[in-house]
Amino acid sequence: MKKTISNSSLIAGVNTNGGYIDSLKLGDKPIFFPKLMVKIGDELKVRGGMHVCAPNFGVSTIDENLPAHGFCRDREWKIEESSGSSIKLSLEGEGGYEDTLFTLIYEVTNKSLFASIKIENQSQSDKIIAPAFHPYFYSDHKDFVINDIQINKEDLPNSIYNKSDYQEFSSNDNHIVVKGIRNVNEFVFWTDFKGDYICVEPTYNSTAFSNQSKRTYKLSPGSDFELKIEIKVLD
DSSP states (O other), X not given: OEEEEEOSSEEEEEETBTTEEEEEEETTEESBOOOEEEEETTEEEEESSEEEEOSOSSOOSSOTTSOTTOSGGGSBOEEEEEOSSEEEEEEEOOGGGTTEEEEEEEEEETTEEEEEEEEEEOSSSOEEEOOEEXXXXXXXXXXXXXXXXXXXXXXXXXXXXXXXSEEEEEETTEEEEXXXXXXXXXXXXXXXXXXXXXXXXXXXXXXTTTOTTSXXXXXXXXXXXXXXXXXXXXX
């Protein structure tokens, strides 16, 4: 099911299939590259919009049953609450994450999109997590600066990692801030040049599910974890 949340500045298309933000616009001006299917080799893959990566970001060598970026982006979410400017979605976990509840909240306020993923462990055993958000921002692939980091096309599509909770950049005449509000400690910059986009991804320890030098978060029984971000369009 597709829903729209909006205010006088921003309009976001929300899709319960995968819990995606399919599109984000400031008036008629696109901020996100819109979600669509892109042919990569012999496969069609989804690119664009923004999705949550949960319970893991990237490939998992801890639990090889987990797909890259987790199962949450491939499942149908349930609408719990909805208003003109916000929506709350929920998803029951599966496999090793049975008895785990995932909750997404999206809200537009002024020129900001707030997004949060809350993970509640309702089981009797620890759950390992390292979630993230994966937004695709419009980009013409010119070299550009994110904060004080010069991003060169030649460095991509290998991911670039930056330990921080705040990024500010301009792309396609959009001046954007991505700020971690809760439990964001590393950003990942990536594109595969299959469309006009660059991903500036706020994460909790990024590739912790495959990189032993980074720590996953151990979610104990009866506890919860929230990762929350703000994407703001500046004047």
